[in-house]
Amino acid sequence: MLDSRFSERDHFFMSRAIELAKQGRFTTTPNPNVGCVLVKDNQIIGEGFHIQAGGPHAEVHALKMAGDNAKGATAYVTLEPCSHYGRTPPCAEGLINAGVSRVIAAMVDPNPEVAGRGLKMLEDAGIETDFGLLTNEAEALNLGFLKRMRTNLPYVRCKLAASLDGKTALHNGESKWITSSESRRVVQALRAESCAVLSGADTVIIDNAKLNVRFDELDELDAKHSTRQPVRVIIDSQNRLTPELALFQQESKIIIARTKLDNSHTWPHFVEQVIVKATNDKVDLPALMAMLAERSINLVLLEAGATLAGKMFEANLVDELVLFMAPKLMGHTSKSLINLPAFDAMSQVPELEIKTLKHVGQDICLHALVKRN
């Protein structure tokens, strides 16, 4: 739907900026994905996207491409240009110095260090500014970053896989290859997009899971340039993990969340034990999520069993469900998808809103947003 405040051309150039921004989705963390397009006489004269934290912002790439031609141009950016000195100088300053005459941002940056100050800086320099073009699409670029900036909590995507009757394992525990290889490949992309993969000690021990990204299984070309592994965060309230597990054979950052330190093992250098306050002898989940946000974790992929997944839903910490379903029927004696309290009325049941629905190989995959009460 076109926003009548903006022209069809404005929509076109902002769409291009959004497409550019997406190319950074496996690499920019903890920074947001941002794209920028510079336009003069209806021609794109510069464009770019943010690739990696510490590297140039999208605007810098676009300005460099445009050179002196940027004078008098219109800049389309998917997020308000920054106004503060971080690892790079403020982009608002760069746009001013280049002589850009108009800046349209898809949305204001909720980062407290920006929050309208970028647009203000531009206006004070006499540049025409506007925002609110393709905002939904721009929001979707940065689900994790935006949630963290607004709530000091990460965006949690809960990935689950089951048969059509919502079962995850037979009565004897057998669960190998419920879903297809195509579904498992999609999971690799979900991991690659995430800042952290969160699981529980049980799952890690039972499946002897590594929980790393197998980049060679990714379809997306963009991901081929990335070798960034998400931080693996394992909740181990009973100190049951041991260094022999496959998890620890993969060298990349692991956080073990515990209620008390375990010094009975020697852990590899990439493992950090983090002590989180206990609630009923278990790691307090809201406290853990807040701690992850403090460490600039934007997007968490929860890959857990029925108990931890249920506790995360109960604590209202899950934003999105990604559910893979295999065309099988496993029956009532098999294990259920998610453990929740014994509700007495349908009105107490967690409700979601289905956003997307698709075939993945022989399976189906749906994305649903958790409705907040």
Next chain:
Amino acid sequence: MLDSRFSERDHFFMSRAIELAKQGRFTTTPNPNVGCVLVKDNQIIGEGFHIQAGGPHAEVHALKMAGDNAKGATAYVTLEPCSHYGRTPPCAEGLINAGVSRVIAAMVDPNPEVAGRGLKMLEDAGIETDFGLLTNEAEALNLGFLKRMRTNLPYVRCKLAASLDGKTALHNGESKWITSSESRRVVQALRAESCAVLSGADTVIIDNAKLNVRFDELDELDAKHSTRQPVRVIIDSQNRLTPELALFQQESKIIIARTKLDNSHTWPHFVEQVIVKATNDKVDLPALMAMLAERSINLVLLEAGATLAGKMFEANLVDELVLFMAPKLMGHTSKSLINLPAFDAMSQVPELEIKTLKHVGQDICLHALVKRN
């Protein structure tokens, strides 16, 4: 995909015949849905579809419309023209008498009374014949009729509704409005398409269900012309049904399938008690299905609880699953979708093939075919 034996025009006219045939889908039972298009000089000169058993066949409608013009025309029929005297004279004879010069059938009629004899009769009269154009689409018109003709069993479509985690009721039995009003409307259309709705005494008693078609809830215009109620078939192995139930307040044919007669109640005139052989004190399901097929029931909609649905799958009597899922999570203490044996290996689990997947209101609905081993 075009079949190179046939021209693009042939495909176009047969597609039209298939669209026509669909218009009979709420009314033709126990006859098949058939459409016919008569073409001369690349113009449609006559068309029709079978509306109701006992009434004219598709070819008769099309020939009547074409009149004398039918001489030298090509007939496109979705099913081989019949060769036998039933309630109407054979259509092959009608086509011969009208002077049609070419007949293309989408498929041969597996009805033992036809089975190639219709095409043979046409050929013997010097008419050019062919078949095998858009066969899959033609098969889809008559899932029930074709299955019955080929196997002497009805086509069984199992309709189930659950939350995303495959639950149908809370631990205390509450299950009202798990799915949306849109999904319930689609169920009405599924009922209207069926020759019989099959359920168990438990479901009828617990839900006090009528299991009839509420025609005012149907979206489809075609259905507005129909007031045909599917036969309601209720399995009541323990003779638990009583005439006060809502089921018996709706006047239309009911078959109660039992292992022994219940003469302790006076039943309305539209109720028939049918005695089926017992297996483990329960109505033998294959015997019941064979009995329904003998009574010309083509398509059965199974609307049952977890136990009966499971038994039907176990007995290999279900052809298709229609699963509605509401965007809710009900948790492990809730009731499971389907009761099946406690499998020890994933290789024993019933497998399906997902054919269609769509949003229905806030819910999703999928159709899946049961894979035969």
